[in-house]
Amino acid sequence: xxDSRRIQRKQTTSYEGYLSExxxxxxxxxxxxxxxxxxxxxxxxxKASTFGLLERILCKKNLNAAYKQVMQNKGSHGIDGxxxxxxxxxxxxxxxxxIEELKAGTYRPKxxxxxxxxxxxxxxxxxxxxxxxxxxIQQAIAQILNLIFDPEFSDSSFGFRPGRSAHQAIKxxxxxxxxGYDWVVDIDLAKYFDTVNHDKLMSLVARxxxxxxxxxxxxxxxxxxxxxxxxxxDTDNGCPQGGPLSPLLSNIMLDELDKELEKRxxxxxxxxxxxxxxxxxxxxxxxxxxxxxxxLEGPLKLKVNLEKSAVDRPWKRxxxxxxxxxxxxxxxxxxxxxxxKRVKEKIRNITSRSSGKNMDFRLLKxxxxxxxxxxxxxxxxxxxxxxxxxxxxxxxxxxxxxKQWKKVRTRFENLMKLGLDRQKAWEFANTRxxxxxxSNSPILARTITNERLKKRGYSGFIARLA
Numbered sequence: 312x313x314d315s316r317r318i319q320r321k322q323t324t325s326y327e328g329y330l331s332e333x334x335x336x337x338x339x340x341x342x343x344x345x346x347x348x349x350x351x352x353x354x355x356x357x358k359a360s361t362f363g364l365l366e367r368i369l370c371k372k373n374l375n376a377a378y379k380q381v382m383q384n385k386g387s388h389g390i391d392g393x394x395x396x397x398x399x400x401x402x403x404x405x406x407x408x409x410i411e412e413l414k415a416g417t418y419r420p421k422x423x424x425x426x427x428x429x430x431x432x433x434x435x436x437x438x439x440x441x442x443x444x445x446x447x448i449q450q451a452i453a454q455i456l457n458l459i460f461d462p463e464f465s466d467s468s469f470g471f472r473p474g475r476s477a478h479q480a481i482k483x484x485x486x487x488x489x490x491g492y493d494w495v496v497d498i499d500l501a502k503y504f505d506t507v508n509h510d511k512l513m514s515l516v517a518r519x520x521x522x523x524x525x526x527x528x529x530x531x532x533x534x535x536x537x538x539x540x541x542x543x544x545d546t547d548n549g550c551p552q553g554g555p556l557s558p559l560l561s562n563i564m565l566d567e568l569d570k571e572l573e574k575r576x577x578x579x580x581x582x583x584x585x586x587x588x589x590x591x592x593x594x595x596x597x598x599x600x601x602x603x604x605x606x607l608e609g610p611l612k613l614k615v616n617l618e619k620s621a622v623d624r625p626w627k628r629x630x631x632x633x634x635x636x637x638x639x640x641x642x643x644x645x646x647x648x649x650x651x652k653r654v655k656e657k658i659r660n661i662t663s664r665s666s667g668k669n670m671d672f673r674l675l676k677x678x679x680x681x682x683x684x685x686x687x688x689x690x691x692x693x694x695x696x697x698x699x700x701x702x703x704x705x706x707x708x709x710x711x712x713x714k715q716w717k718k719v720r721t722r723f724e725n726l727m728k729l730g731l732d733r734q735k736a737w738e739f740a741n742t743r744x745x746x747x748x749x750s751n752s753p754i755l756a757r758t759i760t761n762e763r764l765k766k767r768g769y770s771g772f773i774a775r776l777a
Contacts, residue, residue: 439551
């Protein structure tokens, strides 16, 4: 158990909501934990044992680990309304019955609850939230199957794997560019998780999994359906984002792409369905784009989004929220402009004048956002950016405080308390300038100082970066 927790802690280069933002699964759904290799037997054909794999999945140790992971991830309820903290009482009452149904092959997963998450570049990302019970079962399956599949995944695959992270993918890409591979084939798959071919995916799983009961259970999850406005819609294709099993299944599917790229000698980085291939020239990049598109749309039966895919210089593209730039000493990493725009939008929402939130709540939310954001982007060159964001955020906070004071008398008294002389305080309290213009005034900077904001609870980007 200690080993499982240790590995879970390794892959933490994310912050709440950001993995969704950059086009991969939310952190709460990254679930494949590692079990000791000795626990998995092999047949001569390389498959996991035909008999006994389901029993390993349903053993007490594995189910306990799955339960703890679901509790740690928390998350919303499924279509049955059961909350995470209701799972344990259910298992105490009906756990044995649930296990018997799974062993007998009579258990049927419930449809997932459809949730739409807005994308930063427009449109929505479709998530399917399984019930809490199904999340635990999926987690238990993922923990065992991960042991079987993960050791043979490509070294260039970084998404949702134990001990791997987006940071490693960015650093690997940087290495490729520094040795002359400074053209990128940026592959974008159109609605990847909604278009995965079930038969193709199951054939890939069946290469290593011989227990037909496990294969049947996985297929049941794939075709469980989606509930939208109370109506269940069948899912003939796709691997819904939202469950602990989805990241592993997506890696199994795209490992076919990885192996083909390795066979061709390509340098590449893949994080879930984000794949960048690095080559030395435009001609080579265009050739690679054509051949990889044929591979994805042919044998793998996926669809390349030609509008978002491109052949370009890496510093003109976005990868996992980052970008790159040239310096005499080599290629450097920076935060992409879209990521900066996105975090400023979130800060605007937190510090909105019309939100009615009290200052303590705003400062708490800002702290959570900034901590996660800086943790994720700290590998980039962002000292000056962090300073700019701090200055802008403090101005937003001054605007909120000025708005909260509202009445002229309140403003006058508060300015006096903060050290402004009587005449200046009265003049400024009566200003008719907008809240945003007023927030940038030297007088507010002198009274609502950086130090006072710090004491109130604003630590900021620079402090977190240090």
